[in-house]
Amino acid sequence: MKTQAQAIKYLNSLEGKFVDFDNAFGFQCYDVANAYWYHTTGHKLYGLYAKNIPTDNNFTGYATVYNNTPSFLPLPGDLVVWNGNWGEGCGHVAVVTQANLSQFQVIENNWLGGGWVNGKPGWERATRRWHTYDFPMWFIRPHYAKSKPVIESIVKPKPKPTKKKFVLVAGHGYNDPGATGNGTNERDFIRKNIIDNVAKYLRSAGHTVTLYSKKQDMYQDTAYGYNRGDTKNYGLYWVKNKLKPDAVIEFHLDWSGSNASGGHVIKSAYAADGIDKGIQKALQDTVGTIRGITTRNDLLNVNVSYNQNINYRLVELGFITSKKDMDYIKKNLQSFTKAIASGINGKPIGGTPAGKSKKITWAWKGRFTANTLIRVRTTPSTKGKAVPKSDWIKKGQWVDFVSITKANGYWWIKFKYPNGANNKYFYCAVCRITDKNERIKKEKYWGKIKWK
Template identity: 25%
Template sequence: MTTAVMTQTQFVNWLKNSIGKKYDFDGWYGNQCYDYANTGFNALFPGYHLSGINAWAIASDNSALLASRAKVYKNTPSFLAKPGDMVLFPSTFGNGSGHVAWVLSATLNAITAVEQNWENGGWTYGPEKGGSGWEPATKRTHAYDPNMIFIRPNFAGNKVTAVAKKATAKVKAAQTTWNWKGRFYPNTLVRVRRAAGLHGSVVDKGSWLNGKSDWVDITQIKKVDGYWWGRFKYPRAGSSDKYFWCALAKITDSKARIKYEKAMYGTVKWK
């Protein structure tokens, strides 16, 4: 039997730390669900990865690799998934390719998992090789499907290994926020939100930034939902001291570097 370099607890922490980040394991078609499955598997078993095209067939396509590294379970009315299990959704999901995710927690009625590309946002811009999308690893709850398959890795004992520490640190190191400062001059009408991201509530249209005379001093930038966002306070007299956010650009640079973005919604004079 081959044992993973992480304990179950360490791997669940790895999963939690991965939420909000993007993983393109093979370098093709952005951050697909299979990429996230492979990133997790490679963190557990460094130097090894899963092979195949369809997520629903991972267990059969990799039967030899998994034979000594995991146990495979079919879903039954009494089956209870465990944290750290890989769950394979049948071919009725994902346009016939199925879907794959990692389990965070479960009851007999539902599983809470971390996954990529559930909403087909894994690859939405850029070339086939090196492109990306807006959808990161996301925590989501699903009902069991009768045809689900679960793969339970052979987790290590409680001894913390140097390899496990390094793998966990690598996930934690992925940065999404920078305290960069600069003055933003929009060149078009830009919505203003109360929080960074497409789900942040939008303020009234009269308070949006226009491309004629408005500018704001950015105090922080953040990557959320496939966009660069800037944090600012309104410079107008008597305005609130609360922070607001606006989109600075859609992320299109292959390495997600704001200073290399060519489709900015204005210009930033960095300080």
């Protein structure tokens, strides 16, 4: 597989050429598509008619077929397939070079019928051309190889700054109130209760936070930029070019039947990062989640973020139609928004790393009697300082312990010597951890344990 950049470079090189991939019937639409597809993926396209490409080929594992919808945004490098209303019933196929929601540009063969004329190759070269969308229509996207970084010199990388620039966006706006339920609407509730509080906590952690104007609607602004072909001055484009944030977080409230409950994070095809996972965990620990982190390709801002390489996610905070969700958020507004901010921050605001620390010590008591010589240490770790060998626990000797700790692949007990000569606590391992569920009472000890 080629990277997307390699694929687009090759695609652009085809413009103006006579492309006859199969050396048959001149310069057919199939030829440009097949030349590009074989170069990019190593696979050929099969089928008698272009319209059947989505069904006559097995794209499993290396490409994805998308049905066109009014909100679908093609990406450069996508194959586009027309239905049988075109090409005298055969359909048509081309390769996308750029797109907005109203039209898209391609490089293609034989749109004007000049690829095969009077029984011989014709006059029509591979041409760059704009088209409008049709229904049904299909787009096929390769699973490109990942780009490798260019290493110009061997230098020690600079540590990434811990403080970041965030842009917070309240969903909907202008004359669009979004979803409604439980006495409020999505647009107004998020502007009044959510983004200022999340911003407050992020700023307290030292981050720079900008709020997208509450008087505007980033979705409508971005769509306006799409339709004008302006990729700098409107909506998410403007956010990228003017604010240059490390991440963009857009907040919404979901809508469904009254029984639906819980939030989730929506993102583009880029892998979920620490921010996505942090917000998802915060939702799970508060209002709950209805599903995991979800990849979507039918949302405008999600598609723009993918195409423009913007670190963006859309957060559904819960269901505005759920009394349970809305009561929780309203009652726990400060702790809820602080949890969301902590998820973005990567650790609790003003605290230790986000998430609950894994428990490794339990206050279980008992008496351990050794059946072999066991080393004693000052801490429950294989790196802990060992006491003199004369003070190790010998075969037949016992100690009363007050807790157990799981560390370094061993179970450790905490004890004081029974003779009272030293009033400090010491530690020794009583067995290796071999049980797949790490249950100490299922292990084979280096002696006997009588639990108290």
